[in-house]
Amino acid sequence: MDQLTYDDIKAATDRTTGHIRPVTVTPVERPERPEQPYELWYALEYMQYTGSFKARGAQNFIQAHREAGTLPDAGVTIASGGNAGLACAWAAQQQGVRATVFLPSVAPAVKVAKLRGFGADVRLVGAEYAEALEACEEFAASSGALAAHAYDHPLIAAGAGTLLEEIHARIPGLDTVVVSVGGGGLFAGVATAARQHGIRTVAVEPENSRALNAAMEAGRPVDVPVDSVAVDALGARRATALALHAVRENDVRSVLVPDGEIVRARQALWDHRRVAVEHAAATALAALTAPGGGYRPGEGERVAVVLCGANTDPGDLVHPAGS
16 A cells, blocks of 8 residues: 555544544744744644654554454564654553564664563664664564554554644644654655645655655655664655655655754754754754755744654753753
């Protein structure tokens, strides 16, 4: 399956309602940029169970397989930069299912500790997501475990799309949603739901981890180098066919931002809002704050930025003198 439909997202909404935290949205006053004449909202999805939007897809995936009677005794397995593994382990624990999670060795220690707290069998393999994925696939084949995916599965993407349904319900007249992109699961779900409601999607990637942007240029998913401060969550070598189809079918703007702007956006969220998010979450905001390039909303445009995850070590955030 290389495309997602709005019916998929409606089904995911029915499955996950009552099992996930509804997103909180908040309007943002911007005294630091008063010259920008658009209306800005933050979608605080980092408050979701397990600290990221990934809980939505994992809950939808496991519930759909439970409904179908296709959950094996060996449980589920997944390869992840961290957040998808957390979500899978959490959803599996809720359903009384075993979870084996493969992570690259660069995964933050805070994510590894949380995974073990959810009862997962954690296995660190290789330096990149692709290496962890290969090990996960081998384990699934030998053990009979059900292989989930961090982003490349229609049930995962449909679960992520439930986020846009909630944002749309909470922000009347929303024009644009801004999301960061790794492999494209969140993007595919959000863009598919956004199209239903006439909302533009801005897909934001680090300059040196641009799987979706490269797929758009090539007309097909292609491998790209991965080198970014946000690599632990936005480190996919290639975008999914689901994501590429969503680009073709929807009103989408692709934006690349340098690592320096991602770091600055993350720091600004802490300085001005006391919000500590992952670099991946700050990537979306950097599209609006980066000088020169990025995305520039029009006058009166109503924009929501998805702050998608907060599984981070806040120790590298700079504390202003005297604080």
